[in-house]
Amino acid sequence: MKRVYNFNPGPATLPLEVLQEAQAEFLNFDNSGMSIIEISHRAKPYEKIHNQTKADILELMGLGEEYEVLFIQGGASLQFAMIPLNFATKENPGSYILSGTFSSNAYKEAANLGVGKIAASTKDENFCRVPTQAELNIDKNSAYLHICNNNTIYGTEFHYIPETGNIPLFADMSSDMLSRPWDFKKFDLIYAGVQKNLGPAGVVVVVAKKSLIEKSLETLPTMLRYDTFYKKNSLYNTPPAFSIYMVGKVVKWIKNCGGLAEMSKRNSKKAEILYAAIDDSNGFYKGHATKDSRSFMNVTFRLPNEDLENKFVAQALENNLSGVKGHRSVGGMRASIYNAMTIEGVEILADFMQKFQRQNS
Amino acid sequence: MKRVYNFNPGPATLPLEVLQEAQAEFLNFDNSGMSIIEISHRAKPYEKIHNQTKADILELMGLGEEYEVLFIQGGASLQFAMIPLNFATKENPGSYILSGTFSSNAYKEAANLGVGKIAASTKDENFCRVPTQAELNIDKNSAYLHICNNNTIYGTEFHYIPETGNIPLFADMSSDMLSRPWDFKKFDLIYAGVQKNLGPAGVVVVVAKKSLIEKSLETLPTMLRYDTFYKKNSLYNTPPAFSIYMVGKVVKWIKNCGGLAEMSKRNSKKAEILYAAIDDSNGFYKGHATKDSRSFMNVTFRLPNEDLENKFVAQALENNLSGVKGHRSVGGMRASIYNAMTIEGVEILADFMQKFQRQNS
Secondary structure: OOOOEEOOOOOOOOOHHHHHHHHHOOOOHHHOOOOOOOOOOOOHHHHHHHHHHHHHHHHHHOOOOOEEEEEEOOHHHHHHHHHHHHHOOOOOOEEEEEOOHHHHHHHHHHHHOOOEEEEEEOHHHOOOOOOOHHHOOOOOOOOEEEEEOEEOOOOEEOOOOOOOOOOOEEEEOOOOOOOOOOOHHHOOEEEEEOOOOOOOOOOEEEEEEHHHHOOOOOOOOHHHOHHHHHHOOOOOOOOOHHHHHHHHHHHHHHHHHOHHHHHHHHHHHHHHHHHHHHHOOOOOOEEOOOHHHEOOOEEEEEOOOHHHHHHHHHHHHHOOEEOOEOOOOOOOEEEEOOOOOOHHHHHHHHHHHHHHHHHHO | OOOOEEOOOOOOOOOHHHHHHHHHOOOOHHHOOOOOOOOOOOOHHHHHHHHHHHHHHHHHHOOOOOEEEEEEOOHHHHHHHHHHHHHOOOOOOEEEEEOOHHHHHHHHHHHHOOOEEEEEEOHHHOOOOOOOHHHOOOOOOOOEEEEEOEEOOOOEEOOOOOOOOOOOEEEEOOOOOOOOOOOHHHOOEEEEEOOOOOOOOOOEEEEEEHHHHOOOOOOOOHHHOHHHHHHOOOOOOOOOHHHHHHHHHHHHHHHHHOHHHHHHHHHHHHHHHHHHHHHOOOOOOEEOOOHHHEOOOEEEEEOOOHHHHHHHHHHHHHOOEEOOEOOOOOOOEEEEOOOOOOHHHHHHHHHHHHHHHHHHO
């Protein structure tokens, strides 16, 4: 069977050459006579990859020595809890911009601990856009402002960086990390479940200011303290080595392609093609996101009715286009076009959209 | 380069045929046109593996419907915290048998929360054996008694199951899970980081009585509640799919080999060969564990002096025997001989030990 065009929201498509390289060396990593999944995490060949991956991530983000990269398990969902546990108190609560499901879940964890505040929300508009700077109402005692940079389910993305004054800015970048140049220096803590743009599920990349994470509350369990990961180079216990190894390969692939500028060029082109297919459809396809909040990673749209939507999914699959069904919160379609999705794949999807419209109008 | 004999304590050697199968289908999982690491965790082909792996684990353990299998990230170290957070209180503390590093770490997490008690310890003997039943002093109000079934670092293993009366019995089986038939029904909660006997690092298998985990405290963060994993079939958020997929293959391999009885036969044979090499060495090799506590998974021994120990490690490597250096807490050597280590590999190591002794006595 030939390779499909995989528009799944995550786990998601990865660069074919990266997969091929991993496959080729799967039984003999770095001439060790072992698989990467059999080698000790204390062995030099693994350590080399671990540290190189950290360095490459910082280099791509244009960040220096004041930042540290951590590898933590548990998904972004565990970060939703670790962040308020480590940084928020009743006096200095965590403030949250609610712009979709995951930012709302992040807020809920803080609220459950009694340390969460809402700085803005577009829930009443079914999260069809992200709040604007003017709409932000940030508690001046906030320990941080938390945003979700790209909303996978709703297909919206921040195209500005919130101004917070002296309040540290935290961001869940699970679905757009390393997809575009961005002023990462304005952020104090960034995290991303890697299974969208960066690798196989099983690890979260946290990029944070060292000054923020060098000391955690000693009353917190070891594995919930950022300083455990910081002090032990994310090797306090056995790391999810295969996921990190694959992230290392993907990050190297991004560098070899030309870095974030090139990723952004490709991703803009892909988004442009799909949004044009929506905008030029005379209303047959209706985008969920307002134009100023449109995501470059997840393109969400509806068809005239659910029967047509089901037919679209089925016929897309017959045309080798997989994973285009949208999330139930929005309905309709969602095409996730992360870094590794090719322009060719997107062109084929756009052609299919036009053909489907002609046949069903 | 040819495949080495890998005696690392974890991540550890895996069955060659399992690795080959994973390699062969790495670009096209189940004819999906995607890699296993690209496929949605909500897709049927993934779900099938997820559920089959759970069923196979219960079948191998001889456990029925009253038990549930959970897949949780964060390593055994996160379980050390989740267990007291979910089950222990000041009135009903968690009791711990200290028999090595990891059981001590588990206790420390409970103690840090103010809910830990020590039921027995062999720390004063540098953990050269596990405490006996007669030595146990279990607080009668204990929420549970926690043991570490096999002590990877010290090379000791429980060869009896502690009697606890009505107190639930919990066990960290990270380093001997599915290595031998055992009366698993006597346990209420069992967990194992998979990177020793079961697969690649990145997931912990938890096997617990449903009645124990069906309801957690609502004040706990979502990802620290066992009921989150139970109610959502360990699919509340994206699971570490590749690790689970590999565990599924390893578990199937165990079944195809003949199950736990056959594993135990092979593991006993391997342990016998190495312990004979120690016992027949006229004191050149000195085992760390007392004979009644010897591990079938990790064989620890010292040589007459550190120079010889360093020479042993170096020459072993030249003979394609990797990972035999012991942990600094014990010093000397450690040969980890998990399920996937072949009898041939162990025979080659025993031959090398004899040759090395002749050349250095």
